[in-house]
Amino acid sequence: MTEPTATPFAEYTEADLRRVFDRTGYVAEDDILIPVLLALRLGKPLLIEGEPGSGKTELGKVLADGLETDLVRLQCYEGLAAENTLYEWNYTKQLLSVQAGERGVTDDGSVFDEEYLLERPLLRALSGDRDRPAVLLIDEVDRADREFEALLLEFLSDFQVSVPELGTIEASVPPIVLLTSNRTRGLSDALKRRCLYLHVEPPSFEKEREIVQRKVPELDGATAAEICGVVQRLREEPLLKRPGIAETLDWSRALLELRSASEDGNSESAASLSPPLIDRTLSCLLKEVEDASRIDDELLETLARAARDARERTEAQ
Structure with a gap:
């Protein structure tokens, strides 16, 4: 197995990467920053696992944006075939060219040249004249079959x-490769050995509040604290699907819309997270009917109390 001979980020520092994250509004502590930095410096793929909605895909988008390079995304699914990931020929265009007498299949004007080649994500991440490597985001690799894993191993070995x-x-500059997994099935040891590893943990209250304030800056700090207090308490429940950061942001934006509607006289205010308001908007957080059915008056009061406590702690700081 051959390793990439060089990486443009061999001299990258923690400060460089922090500036990238700060510029894009991505909140990253050392548990995320260090694995990403090592992946960049070593030119190694990074396997990112964590709960759905924890920001795994967002990390790939942030890197591409912050490093000012192309994002090439491959969304995995069961039955993903090689032609959907590497390349295929534009048979319709080839046929029309042959019928028109413009090209043949054996002479110098063959229809088997780059003009008729349809690049799929893996090939697209290699091709092109780039000063910086593309970010190749292989999303939800656990959804693909093991046959795709074997193809991926070969691709990651030589980047060609x-x-x-x-x-x-062959890539003149190997891409930055991020693979995400929701752990719906185990990945092969061979693929894991090829990658560095990052597990995205649920965020702390302080980190989640900072994310909400960066992503939904229209919300005041006290309301952001209430939202995060409720979500943090809700995650303590034995839910089938605990709300991730994505759900927290959805709920924040929904409450902001309710506040805006209230100012127009059309709805209730979202200024305070009362039990009725939490109950009416929990669809932003809970995506399983079994989880929604667990919500009773007692738990709603507990969630509202968690919101008040979070607000008071924040205001006291």
Whole structure:
């Protein structure tokens, strides 16, 4: 197995990466920053696992944006085939060219050249004239079959794709590779060995509040604290699907919309998270009917109390 000979980020520092995250509004502590930094410096793929909605996909988008490079995303699913990930020929265009007498299949004007090649994500991440490597985001790799894992291992070993009609297409600069997994199935040991590893933990109250304030700056700090207090307490319940950061942000924006509607005289105020308001908006946080059915008056009062406590702690700081 050959390793990339060089990486443009071999001299990258923690301060450099922090500036990237700060510029894009991404809240990252050392548990995230250090694995990402090592992946950049070593030119190694980074396998990111965690609960759905924990910000795994967002990390790939942030890196591409902050490093000012292309984001190439491959969304995995069961039955994902090689032609959907590497390349395929534009057969319709080839046929039309042959019928029109513009190209043939054996002469110098063959229809088997790059003009007729449809690049899929893995090939697209290698090709092109880039000063900086693309960010290749292989999303939810656990949803794909093990056959795709075998193809992926070969790709990650050499960062090249063989097209029989054209030869080998090799990356001049290997891409930054991020793989995300929701752990719906176990990944092979071979793939894990090829990657560095990052497990995204549920955020602390302080980190989640900072994320909400960065992503939904229209909310005041006390309301952001209430929201995070409720979500943190809700995660303590034995739910089938605990709300992630994505759900927290959805709820924050929904409450902001309610506040805006209230100012127009059309709805209630979202200024204080009362039990009725929490009950009416929990669909932003809970996505399983079994979880929604667990919510009773006692738990609603507990959640409202958690909101008040969070507000008081924040205001006392």
